[in-house]
Amino acid sequence: MKNKKFGNHAQKSLYRTVTKMVPAVLTALIATALGFIALYTSPVPMIQDFGKMLTAGMIISFIVGVLILIPILFTRDKFFSNKQSVSHTKKVKKVSKFETLLGQFTKRLVSLRWLIILLAFFTAGFGIWVDLDAGAETDVESFMPQDLQALDDIHELRDVLGTTEKVSILYEGENILSHKSLSWVESTSQEIKNEFGEIVVESNSITEVLKQLNEGEVPAQAKIEEQIKTIPNQQLKLLVNESETKGVITVGIKHLEAEPLKSFIKNLNQYLKDNQPENMKTTVTGKAVLDVEMVTALTTGRYKMTLLGMVLVFFGLLAVYRHPIKAFIPLIPIIFIIGWSGAVMYLAGISYTPLTATLGALIIGIGTEFTILIMERYYEERESGNSSIDAVIIANQKIGKSIFASAITTMGGFSALLASDFVILSNFGMMTLINISLAFFSTIVVMPSILIIFDRFVKIKYIRTNER
Template identity: 65%
Template sequence: MNNDKEKAKDSLNKTIKMMVPAVLTAMIATALGFISLYASPVPMIQDFGKMLTIGLVVSFILGIFLLIPILFTRDYFFSEDKGKQPKQRQKRSPSKTDKVLDCITGKTITFRWIIIIIVAVTAAFGIWVDLDADAETDMETFMPQDTQELNDIHKLRDVLGTTDQISIVYESYDIFSDQVNTWVDDLTESLETEFPDVVVKTNSLTSVVKQMNNEELPDGEEFKEEVANIPESQLKLFFNESETKGVITVGIEHLEANDLELFIDDLGVYLENNDLDMLETTITGKSVLDVEMIQGLTTGRYQMTLIGMGLVFLSLLVIYRHPVKAFIPLLPIIFIVGWSGLVMYFLDMSYTPLTATLGALIIGIGTEFTVLIMERYYEEREKGYQSREAIKMANKNIGKAVFVSAITTIGGFSALLASDFVILNNFGLMTLTNISLALFSTLIVMPPILIILDRFVKIKQTS
């Protein structure tokens, strides 16, 4: 019994001294990868990054202060060997998993240069095609396509001609002046002619007044008298309480993201060419927000990925104080980013507000795996093992844990595949794909990288 207690204490000490620092390093790198989501201009992505970071920190704290004490208590007080005579320790024969990992590691070492060349070329091609990837922000494409609500929207659009609109806000010290009214009326009438394939109908204060005045636009005090006869609830749709801003609503066809962006750009040019010195105009509305989101998802996701990698590299550089050791865990991540883009290209998938976070998720999850493998590799090197034996020992001792961790994570995200919402289904599919790529990169690509770059890292052997 005392022997069992000593073993439990020894296991606890080794776990705290050897495993906790490695896990802490991996957690810091992973958290910084998630923090890169804060750089997104899209608020929902920023909130997603906050929740991922909080969840990661909570998981680490629970693992250290709850899981480890539970395991220690089990081994210290409830050992299965309690009351039995100690038996002579026998050498444990390698399991089938150990043999498979050992075989895989041996093959990856043998063909390391071929592996590196193949993964580098495929990842570079994936990054290249991903630069031109489309972003989808149309909420209708995210919904289950057979829902009654979506069918109702389509029927309403057929009846009204449109359910989408943008707003042109004009501002002046006197929005009821004859000059402003003439400008508003001309713009309201000309938009349908200027953009016949896009603009379905327009509406403004002048068009309402004209309907009340036999299609004639009154001027001066007569215009203000007509405005006074309009119900207050309707007036609120066309100008603010201080009477300094007015709105022209423009009903448009339901457009794809790229076509919508082109139309808004063309409309902006048209307003500049027909401006009025006493007015300031702004194009706004949900459609404009959709375009802004597209830009955030396309350009913002590159920034998030680069910022995430930069933060992880700097954190590892501070921890290891060695640029090569700080760079090694990131190299497989770069490959995964490229492969992820390649998968989306072949699946013909567009980026959504959720899949735009994949870069940060790849950095977070992948870095955790690569850091743990690298830590164990250099631990074995410090014990005196040569590089080939060290990577075999590392994959054998911690590869199984990485594999199980990846499989359980895949199992958790698999639930998203059952969702009827396309946006969740696609996110689940790509998350499973990226976790699988992270596992592949850790077990297949990481050993060749460690072997090739081993010469650049000096090892202080402890035994």
């Protein structure tokens, strides 16, 4: 097919695009989608849906590019281009100033390749080390606009009542309205206040209502059934079920972030387990418990998702290239980006949020697209007979400009999040911009050195014997 003749310049461009560029972009698409699959493993449906929408958006973009954009460009060049300008471009090899600068820059980079790799390795290692102990912002109120009137109202209400958050203790037994059971409910309510006095503000249960009807004392067994009948049905349903086998102790607590709240719930469960009667079963539940589980699921396991994404991408590329080194090369800059991202967050004092905890998978998705495109062009030039140095310079010149444009447009889209009043969204937008910048930097600056160093491990067809 190398000697294939074309009727015009448009047909030649179409042929080269379909045979050279589309397969490279498809490989990058597959790798990116595999990286996003890690998001599907999150126990939180919101993160799963985020991964699905990212994957769907990429697939749609690829289809639109192949089936709509390429035909439009072909139609323009075939029917609406100026023949004189086409003839002129054949005679003059146009090299933009940007490409010239990239070529000179890349030539300097490869001469310092070992220094670049060492610096990248140590800085990324530092970032990963400090990121292992990075904190996570888990206070939901800190994610909201701080000048929101509703937030001020919550703070004012909390000052008046002492609490706006509650934890429910569900207790089950055969006869929860017996005097023995009610005595346990009363003593447990009081002991929880004493045991967790710095956190617990108040508690409410069926015994509090009965005490109001019985001069501040839990009534004797003979009076319990009679006084229960005097309690309004709507109020009674909040404390005891109709079959009288389940009851609730509502515990009002101070406002806590997720980690202290998680610790309190754990200690409360242990306390109830140690002081639970044989005929009673207790469970700590309520919205606060669900919030803790949700935030914990969002902010933990980020390295697990990232590693899973990288493993999936590696095996995906291994299936495509059938060469372990070629499958591993695009992932090396990604490891650096993950480390640098952690270092930036540490040095800037930025804590993880439920959204930024997903950045690992996003880095893999965006970064592998860049690195695969550079690598594909590099090996295309190598197979054409260029030396490793020349091949990497040409690859950076020709693909670097496209990657720069892609990075700028992607950053432009995510920069809209910076205008959000919600801190969680603006922080996510900021870290995404930083990570896209790091992905571009790693691809243009570090990837050439990686390609040169690993070149000897990849067998190339049609290599000149005197290339070095």
